[in-house]
Amino acid sequence: MKMSTELQRYSLNGETMGTRYTALFYAGAGIDTDEVGQRLARAVARVDQQMSTWKPDSDLNRLNAAPEQEWVSVPKELATVLSAALRVSQQSGGAFDIAVGDLVNAWGFGPGEQTVTEQAIGTIAPRARLLASAALMVEPQRNQVRKRVPLNLDLSGIAKGFGVDELARCLEGLGITRYLVGIDGEMRARGVKPDGQCWVVALENPSRDVREVMGVMELGDAAIATSGDYRHWVDVAGHSYAHTMNPATGAPLCNPLAAVTVVAASCMLADAWATALMVLGETEGPRLAQERGMDALFVLREGQQFKEISIVGGQLQAQIEAR
Numbered sequence: 435m436k437m438s439t440e441l442q443r444y445s446l447n448g449e450t451m452g453t454r455y456t457a458l459f460y461a462g463a464g465i466d467t468d469e470v471g472q473r474l475a476r477a478v479a480r481v482d483q484q485m486s487t488w489k490p491d492s493d494l495n496r497l498n499a500a501p502e503q504e505w506v507s508v509p510k511e512l513a514t515v516l517s518a519a520l521r522v523s524q525q526s527g528g529a530f531d532i533a534v535g536d537l538v539n540a541w542g543f544g545p546g547e548q549t550v551t552e553q554a555i556g557t558i559a560p561r562a563r564l565l566a567s568a569a570l571m572v573e574p575q576r577n578q579v580r581k582r583v584p585l586n587l588d589l590s591g592i593a594k595g596f597g598v599d600e601l602a603r604c605l606e607g608l609g610i611t612r613y614l615v616g617i618d619g620e621m622r623a624r625g626v627k628p629d630g631q632c633w634v635v636a637l638e639n640p641s642r643d644v645r646e647v648m649g650v651m652e653l654g655d656a657a658i659a660t661s662g663d664y665r666h667w668v669d670v671a672g673h674s675y676a677h678t679m680n681p682a683t684g685a686p687l688c689n690p691l692a693a694v695t696v697v698a699a700s701c702m703l704a705d706a707w708a709t710a711l712m713v714l715g716e717t718e719g720p721r722l723a724q725e726r727g728m729d730a731l732f733v734l735r736e737g738q739q740f741k742e743i744s745i746v747g748g749q750l751q752a753q754i755e756a757r
Contacts, residue, residue, distance in 0.1 A: 450478040459613035485593040523567040530710035531681040533566035535586030595705025622657035640692035657701035661708035662693035697729040
């Protein structure tokens with residue numbers, strides 16, 4: 435009996451990292467979706483168990499608790515992400531830094547029920563900070579890490595992107611080469627749909643009041659990630675503070691950027707660079723994106739309106755007055 439070679443559309447999803455993962459893909463009829471779903475779930479669960487600050491027994495928290503100057507063995511995936519984080523930190527002049535776990539916790543964005551008050555903020559004294567790129571040594575060949583000083587590492591700006599890459603690797607290991615996978619708003623695509631159309635992803639309007647689409651983007655063999663100030667924040671004494679920390683000031687970001695979207699070869703790098711460019715701000719962010727030949731979209735707040743700065747292949751495009 436001759437089997438059909440017609441591709442069918444499949445959609446799987448599940449919980450991970452406090453949100454959900456999704457996997458849309460095309461494959462032959464009769465594929466065991468239960469097995470695929472279990473493999474996807476295991477892939478993201480492995481990342482969460484290694485890199486979460488919310489799981490007390492995670493490998494990251496074990497590293498955070500380890501004594502300084504002591505080599506600590508870590509899983510290969512964690513060593514890979516730590517190495518990538520340090521590279522982006524160096525390439526961004528420290529704008530991307532994973533040694534901000536203490537700040538994340540102090541401002542109420544870490545694990546547990548935390549209420550941030552004006553008095554509590556007043557106790558967060560500015561101090562000279564040693565970047566993770568200067569205070570952390572990673573030996574990826576041996577999967578070992580050493581802290582030069584006590585560090586509270588936080589991988590929330592890169593781990594989710596790596597989780598998306600793991601979803602992609604999982605599908606490719608099963609011979610599936612037409613897919614769109616994602617965790618929350620971080621996505622990675624490969625191939626095209628059977629009708630030849632590219633995958634289309636929505637870009638969200640960076641408004642805290644409503645959830646609506648600002649635009650769409652076609653995605654080929656690439657990944658996309660967005661960093662913004664409009665989904666996680668705290669209000670204290672009439673002031674709003676977003677969750678992304680600025681290593682240079684030791685406090686949440688304070689610049690006109692509402693969101694930065696980056697397209698890159700891997701979602702891990704897209705995730706990290708979206709954060710780095712967000713921290714760099716509306717002038718230095720686009721400048722560095724151009725220097726590095728990146729694809730990035732900057733959305734600036736101008737009163738109640740938005741302005742977009744688009745960079746494609748390192749080339750500045752026409753600036754657009756958005757909604």
